[in-house]
Structures are given as structure tokens and as C-alpha cells.
Amino acid sequence: MPAALRIQVREEAREEVVRCYEETTDAETRTRYQMVVLASEGHTAPQIAPLVRRSVDTVARVLRRYQDEGVAGVPCRR
Numbered sequence: 001m002p003a004a005l006r007i008q009v010r011e012e013a014r015e016e017v018v019r020c021y022e023e024t025t026d027a028e029t030r031t032r033y034q035m036v037v038l039a040s041e042g043h044t045a046p047q048i049a050p051l052v053r054r055s056v057d058t059v060a061r062v063l064r065r066y067q068d069e070g071v072a073g074v075p076c077r078r
Helices: 011-023 027-040 045-052 056-073
Strands: none
Touching: 011 027, 011 056, 027 045, 027 056, 045 056
């Protein structure tokens, strides 16, 4: 089982994620922003996965991309 990934999100960065969450029209992108919001509230990837109905690996990948790239790294890459 993957390690329980936790991230720290500054308040202004969290506000930007929430804004992106509210403005996007793509359902998958909205779910991915929700992952970051939940992580900013202290939830780990294994805790978030069942809430958003995605695998722990997907949640961890989104959170790592957010850490590396900010909000630009959150949307799905097809």
C-alpha cells in the first residue's frame, strides 16, 4: 500500500484551488481539484480515494502534480 501522502497548502493557494474548482466545467477536473481541497484539509490520499471514487494511485498522482506544478498540474492529462 502506498504511503499516506499529505500535502501542505497555504491559505492563498487553497483559495486559488477552490476558485478553479468552482469555475471549471469539466467534471473530472473538478473532482481532481476536490482532491486537492480535501488534502488541504488534512486528509491523506487513502482517505480521499473512496470519497472521490478514484484509486489511491490517482489521488497521489494528482497531489504530487499539484505540489510540483500548482493548479496547472491538476487537470487530467489524456
